[in-house]
Amino acid sequence: MKKILALVxxxxxxxxxxxxxxxxxxxGDFFDYAYDSDGxxxxxxxxxxxxxxxxxLKNSATIILDPAIPASTFYIPLGSMTRTFTSxxxxxxxxxxxxxxxxxxxxxxxKLVSKITVxxxxxxxxxxxxxxxxxxxxxxxxxxxxNKTSGTITFKAKNDNTYYASKSDKPVSGTGSTIWEKDDxxxxxxxxxxxxxxxxxxxxxxxxxxVYMDPDKNDTNTLIWGDDRAALKFEADxxxxxxxxxxxxxxxxxxxxEYGDPVDADLWFYNFTGNKTIPATSKATLTLGIPxxxxxxxxxxxxxxxxxxxxxxxxxxxxxxxxxxxxxxEEIPGWSMRTRQLGTYIVSDTELDVTVDEPETSEPADVExxxxxxxxxxxxxxxxxxxxxxxxxxxSLAAAGAVAFRKVK
Numbered sequence: 470m471k472k473i474l475a476l477v478x479x480x481x482x483x484x485x486x487x488x489x490x491x492x493x494x495x496x497g498d499f500f501d502y503a504y505d506s507d508g509x510x511x512x513x514x515x516x517x518x519x520x521x522x523x524x525x526l527k528n529s530a531t532i533i534l535d536p537a538i539p540a541s542t543f544y545i546p547l548g549s550m551t552r553t554f555t556s557x558x559x560x561x562x563x564x565x566x567x568x569x570x571x572x573x574x575x576x577x578x579x580k581l582v583s584k585i586t587v588x589x590x591x592x593x594x595x596x597x598x599x600x601x602x603x604x605x606x607x608x609x610x611x612x613x614x615x616n617k618t619s620g621t622i623t624f625k626a627k628n629d630n631t632y633y634a635s636k637s638d639k640p641v642s643g644t645g646s647t648i649w650e651k652d653d654x655x656x657x658x659x660x661x662x663x664x665x666x667x668x669x670x671x672x673x674x675x676x677x678x679x680v681y682m683d684p685d686k687n688d689t690n691t692l693i694w695g696d697d698r699a700a701l702k703f704e705a706d707x708x709x710x711x712x713x714x715x716x717x718x719x720x721x722x723x724x725x726x727e728y729g730d731p732v733d734a735d736l737w738f739y740n741f742t743g744n745k746t747i748p749a750t751s752k753a754t755l756t757l758g759i760p761x762x763x764x765x766x767x768x769x770x771x772x773x774x775x776x777x778x779x780x781x782x783x784x785x786x787x788x789x790x791x792x793x794x795x796x797x798x799e800e801i802p803g804w805s806m807r808t809r810q811l812g813t814y815i816v817s818d819t820e821l822d823v824t825v826d827e828p829e830t831s832e833p834a835d836v837e838x839x840x841x842x843x844x845x846x847x848x849x850x851x852x853x854x855x856x857x858x859x860x861x862x863x864x865s866l867a868a869a870g871a872v873a874f875r876k877v878k
Contacts, residue, residue, distance in 0.1 A: 615664035703753030713743025
C-alpha cells in the first residue's frame with residue numbers, strides 16, 4: 470500500500486511540473502523564472518518575470534526586466550517544445566528555422582545587449598521536457614546609472630504551412646489546412662533596465678559583484694568586499710559622487726607566467742576595476758585582506774610578503790614599502806596604505822623580478838668615405854661654376870661697399 474501511495478505522489482509531482490511546461494498563451498501562465506546555465510533560478514534578473522500582452526500568432530507580448538545585471542547571461546523560458554499556441558502553431562515549428570525566421574531588432578541602447586538567441590535543447594528549472602528558451606547575453610558596463618535598452622524579437626513565417634505539404638520534412642502543426650501564412654509573425658518586445666548593484670556605507674558586497682557605491686555625504690564611509698578580502702575607508706564631503714567599485718580576485722595567467730612561475734611564487738590578486746578615483750576629502754585607507762585561510766596547507770608570513778602594483782602597460786612596480794601590515798589597526802587584518810585611487814595589486818610570498826630591460830640601442834653604422842681607387846675623378850664643371858659664383862659675389866659686395874663709402878664721404 471505504501472508503494473502505491475508513493476507512486477501516486479510521484480506521478481502527481483511529475484504532472485504538476487509538466488503542467489508548467491505546457492504553458493498557455495496567457496502571459497500570466499508563462500514560466501515565472503529566468504535561469505542560469507546550470508538550471509538554477511538566476512539572480513541576475515528579477516524573478517518572477519514580468520510579462521504583458523499575448524505571445525501568439527499576429528499578437529505581441531512584452532517582457533520587462535528591472536534590473537538586469539551587466540555582463541550576465543540568462544535564459545527566459547518560452548515553453549515546452551510540445552506546447553501548442555491558441556493559433557494552432559506548435560513550439561517545435563516556431564523555433565524551427567526551416568519554417569520561421571528568427572530576428573532581433575535592437576533599439577534603445579542596443580550596445581548593452583550582446584546577443585539574443587533561441588535555445589531548444591535545455592530542460593532548465595526542473596522541467597521534464599525539452600523546452601525553448603531565449604538566451605540573453607548582456608555586455609558589461611561600469612556605469613553608475615541604470616540604462617534602458619529595448620528591442621523587438623520576431624519569428625516570421627517563411628511560407629504558408631501548407632507549402633510544405635509535398636516536402637519530406639513537414640511541420641508538426643500539420644499541413645492539411647492553413648495554420649499560418651507567409652510573413653505571419655510572433656512578436657515579443659523586451660525592455661531591460663540594465664544597472665549595476667548599488668551599495669552604500671557599511672555594505673559588504675561579494676568579490677566579483679558588479680557594484681557601485683553611493684557614499685554617505687559628510688560622513689566616514691566603509692566598504693568591505695567578500696570575507697574580509699579587502700576594505701576601503703574614507704571621509705566623504707557634501708558632494709561625494711557614486712563610483713564603480715568591483716573587486717576581482719581571479720588569477721591573471723599572464724602575470725603568473727611572466728613573474729610568478731620563474732621564481733615559483735604564490736600570487737594573490739586584487740583587481741579593482743572601474744572609476745578608480747575615490748571621492749574622498751583626503752586620502753582613503755585601502756586594506757588588502759589576508760587571502761588565505763588559517764587552516765590552509767601553506768600560509769606564508771604576511772610580514773614577509775611583497776606587494777606589487779600593475780600598471781596600464783602590464784608592468785609591475787614594487788609598492789611593498791607603501792603598505793603596513795596590521796591585524797587590528799584597520800577594519801580588517803591585512804596590508805594597508807593611504808591612497809586616492811584604487812589599482813590592481815598582487816601579493817606574493819616571494820620577491821619577483823620586476824626589472825624592466827632597457828631596449829638595446831644600436832651604434833650608427835660607419836659611413837665609408839668614397840675613394841677614387843686610383844682613378845681620376847672626371848671634371849663635371851660643377852666646381853668651376855661654384856668658383857665663378859663666389860668671385861661674382863665678392864665683386865658685388867666690393868661694389869656695394871664702394872658706393873656706401875662715397876655716400877659717407
